[in-house]
Structures are given as C-alpha cells and as structure tokens.
Amino acid sequence: MSPNLQEGARLVEGKPSSTSFSIESILGLDQKKDDAPSMKPHRPWADTCSSLGKDANLRLHVPSFPNGISFPHPGDHPMPEERAMKYENYFSASERASLKRELNWYRGRRPRTAFTQNQVEVLENVFRVNCYPGIDIREDLARKLNLEEDRIQIWFQNRRAKLKRSHRESQFLTAKKNFNTNLLEQIEN
Amino acid sequence: MSPNLQEGARLVEGKPSSTSFSIESILGLDQKKDDAPSMKPHRPWADTCSSLGKDANLRLHVPSFPNGISFPHPGDHPMPEERAMKYENYFSASERASLKRELNWYRGRRPRTAFTQNQVEVLENVFRVNCYPGIDIREDLARKLNLEEDRIQIWFQNRRAKLKRSHRESQFLTAKKNFNTNLLEQIEN
DNA sequence: TTTTAATGTAATTCG
DNA sequence: CGAATTACATTAAT
Numbered sequence: 242m243s244p245n246l247q248e249g250a251r252l253v254e255g256k257p258s259s260t261s262f263s264i265e266s267i268l269g270l271d272q273k274k275d276d277a278p279s280m281k282p283h284r285p286w287a288d289t290c291s292s293l294g295k296d297a298n299l300r301l302h303v304p305s306f307p308n309g310i311s312f313p314h315p316g317d318h319p320m321p322e323e324r325a326m327k328y329e330n331y332f333s334a335s336e337r338a339s340l341k342r343e344l345n346w347y348r349g350r351r352p353r354t355a356f357t358q359n360q361v362e363v364l365e366n367v368f369r370v371n372c373y374p375g376i377d378i379r380e381d382l383a384r385k386l387n388l389e390e391d392r393i394q395i396w397f398q399n400r401r402a403k404l405k406r407s408h409r410e411s412q413f414l415t416a417k418k419n420f421n422t423n424l425l426e427q428i429e430n
Numbered sequence: 431m432s433p434n435l436q437e438g439a440r441l442v443e444g445k446p447s448s449t450s451f452s453i454e455s456i457l458g459l460d461q462k463k464d465d466a467p468s469m470k471p472h473r474p475w476a477d478t479c480s481s482l483g484k485d486a487n488l489r490l491h492v493p494s495f496p497n498g499i500s501f502p503h504p505g506d507h508p509m510p511e512e513r514a515m516k517y518e519n520y521f522s523a524s525e526r527a528s529l530k531r532e533l534n535w536y537r538g539r540r541p542r543t544a545f546t547q548n549q550v551e552v553l554e555n556v557f558r559v560n561c562y563p564g565i566d567i568r569e570d571l572a573r574k575l576n577l578e579e580d581r582i583q584i585w586f587q588n589r590r591a592k593l594k595r596s597h598r599e600s601q602f603l604t605a606k607k608n609f610n611t612n613l614l615e616q617i618e619n
Numbered sequence: 620t621t622t623t624a625a626t627g628t629a630a631t632t633c634g
Numbered sequence: 635c636g637a638a639t640t641a642c643a644t645t646a647a648t
Contacts, residue, residue, distance in 0.1 A: 286628095305624090349626090350625065350626075350645085350646075350647090351624085352624095352647090353623085353624050353625075353646080353647050353648075354624060355624090355626085355647095355648085356624090373639095373640090376638095393625085394629060394639095395623080395624065395625065395626095396623095398639095398640075398641085398642095399623060399624065399625085400623095401640090402623095402641075402642075403622090403623080403643085405641085405642095520626090539630065539640090539641070539642095540629085540630060540631090541629095541630095541642095542628085542629050542630075542641075542642055542643075543629060543630090544629090544643085545628095562635095581629085584629065584630065584631095585628095585629080587635075587636080588628065588629065588630085589628095590635090591636075591637075591638095592627090592628080592635080594636085594637095608626075
C-alpha cells in the first residue's frame with residue numbers, strides 16, 4: 242500500500258500542499274532531482290551565434306511602429322479601419338523578415354519553411370516509392386535538396402498524415418454512398 | 431525493379447539526374463527488416479464487439495494493396511506503366527515492412543489517451559519525487575486517477591525521455607555559449 | 620478558407 | 635528500461 246498517493250490525491254483536488262511523500266515509497270529510489278526542468282523548447286534556429294552581442298533580452302523586445310504604435314499581434318483581431326497602417330508599409334522586406342523572426346522567437350515557433358516546387362516534387366517522388374525513408378535516405382535528401390534532415394522527416398510525417406486523411410475521407414464517402422444506395426433500394430422495394 | 435529516385439529526379443527536372451539515389455537507399459534496405467512471423471500484438475482495446483467500422487478496418491487486405499491504400503496516390507501523377515504487376519515484385523522487404531506497419535496501425539493502435547490537466551498534474555508531482563515509480567505506486571496512481579496502469583507506465587517512460595532530452599539540449603546550448611564566449615575573448619586579445 | 624509546416628506527446632518496437 | 639520512431643491532435647503560417 243502506498244499511502245503516499247494521498248498527497249497526490251490532495252493535489253488533484255487543488256491543494257498545492259508541499260509534496261511530501263512518505264519516505265518509504267521513495268526509499269531506494271532517490272533520484273537526482275532536477276527540480277527545475279527548465280524545459281528548453283530547443284530552438285536551434287534561433288541562433289545564438291548570429292551576433293556577438295547575443296543578448297537574451299534582444300528577443301524580448303516587443304516590436305513597435307516607428308511612431309510608437311504597437312505592433313499588431315497576428316493573433317489579435319484585425320484592425321478594420323487602420324488598414325492604412327499596415328506594417329508592410331513601414332518596413333522593408335528584410336526588416337519584416339527580422340521582425341518576423343523575433344515574433345517567432347517569443348512565440349517559440351520555427352519560421353515556417355517554404356519548400357520550393359522542385360523540393361516538393363522530389364520529396365513526392367521518393368514518397369511514392371517509400372513513405373518511410375530511413376535516416377540514411379533522409380540525410381541524403383537533405384543534402385541533395387539543401388534542407389535540414391529534420392525538415393525532411395517532418396515533411397514525411399505530414400505527408401503520411403495527409404495520405405491517411407485522404408484515404409479516410411474516400412472511405413467515408415464510399416460508405417456514405419453505399420448507405421444511400423441501400424436506403425434507396427429499400428425504399429424501392 | 432522499382433523506379434528509383436533517378437527517375438524521379440528526371441521526371442521533375444526533365445534532365446538526366448544530377449541527383450542519384452541508390453536503389454538500396456531508396457528502398458530503405460538499410461532499415462531494419464522485420465519480416466518476422468506475424469505475432470499477435472494483443473490489443474484488448476480493439477474490442478470485438480465494437481461496431482461496423484471494426485471489420486472494415488480489420489481486413490481490408492486488397493489483393494493489390496493492403497487497406498486499399500494505393501501508393502501511387504490516386505490523385506497523384508501516375509507512375510510508369512510497369513506498375514501493373516503483382517506488387518510483391520515491386521516492393522522490397524523494407525517496403526513491405528512499411529506497409530505491414532501501416533496495416534498494423536489501422537487495425538490496432540491504441541487510441542491516443544488524452545490526459546486531463548489534473549491527471550498530468552498529479553503525475554508530474556509524483557515524477558518530481560520519483561521518476562521511477564514501482565508497480566505498486568503505478569497501480570495506486572492508476573486507481574486514483576482512473577487510468578490503466580499501462581498508461582501510467584508509458585507516461586513515465588515518455589516523461590523520462592523528455593527530461594533527458596531537455597538535459598541534452600541545455601547542455602548543448604551551454605557548450606555553444608561557452609564556445610562563443612571563448613571565441614570572443616580570443617578576438618579581444 | 621484551405622493547406623500544410625511545426626509542435627507536443629501518447630503509443631510502438633527493438634535491443 | 636531507453637532510444638528511436640510513429641501516429642495523431644493541434645496550432646499557426648500562407
């Protein structure tokens with residue numbers, strides 16, 4: 242019997258009591274506690290080497306308009322009337338790109354990769370033959386297409402999901418059609 | 431044999447492949463072959479008395495292709511004519527393995543469990559104290575959280591993997607930062 | 620709005 | 635058990 246779980250039960254009920262589990266249950270299982278998981282989301286694309294003055298606070302800066310108007314957060318609702326203020330009008334392409342990177346940083350998401358048509362075609366061709374390319378193939382593709390291996394792997398994952406989805410859908414449609422057909426026959430008889 | 435990437439590349443570019451992937455590579459011959467005799471994976475959640483959908487997914491072995499999934503995707507560009515033969519002749523062991531895997535998923539992958547926030551909270555709290563809970567603790571948790579013990583075990587496994595991953599990453603970042611710092615010092619001297 | 624790259628994590632497999 | 639990989643549900647960029 243582990244009486245220690247009662248602590249857990251308490252936590253369930255919203256009691257943030259100090260987690261004191263009975264020693265017995267932890268006995269012999271004393272682990273090196275990394276109490277601050279620190280959960281680094283792993284964002285290698287936010288390269289720390291890019292600038293020598295690689296200050297962390299650099300990315301916490303909230304972009305704003307030159308005139309002090311705060312930058313429209315993409316998640317927010319569009320501002321109907323202020324169309325004339327669209328930030329595109331204020332920044333060059335490269336400036337927008339860097340702003341975007343900053344946004345991506347504090348939102349913690351890798352900038353969306355835009356595959357070229359050629360890259361997609363090659364990937365599709367490989368997919369047709371083998372939709373589970375091993376690491377060797379992926380690395381090979383990465384070199385040949387000038388992409389990171391991770392992009393390749395993700396691409397295949399998403400591609401498989403897409404295939405499955407389409408399969409599901411067609412199956413559903415078939416089932417529906419059959420259902421309707423049967424129904425019709427019954428009515429006719 | 432099956433078309434390889436050279437053909438694929440040619441199809442894409444219309445030029446004599448500068449990209450050449452070896453057949454072995456494409457077919458993933460380097461991958462682990464699991465042509466092992468079919469053993470039953472025991473899937474209690476694949477309830478025999480579930481509804482219509484069950485049989486549909488269970489044995490859709492279409493002669494030409496498992497599950498009716500066509501690899502030259504129906505909506506996609508057709509492959510060269512030679513495709514009309516028995517598929518056994520066209521797919522390597524590893525490809526068949528892939529297909530088999532896919533088949534397996536369709537007929538029996540446990541539905542993804544969505545833990546509630548409370549469940550996760552309790553699990554995290556226990557994890558903080560002991561990330562290798564023995565069977566008794568797991569059973570206890572299972573009862574308290576109304577989950578199967580297996581889910582608990584898997585959760586801890588995945589949680590440990592996650593912790594390890596985060597350690598690796600923070601280590602990497604630290605190393606990188608040190609590297610940059612050293613570089614900077616050298617430049618300054 | 621639709622498609623799809625990216626994320627987080629539960630589930631599976633193998634050694 | 636860990637490591638690697640996968641499916642799958644979501645989020646969000648285009």
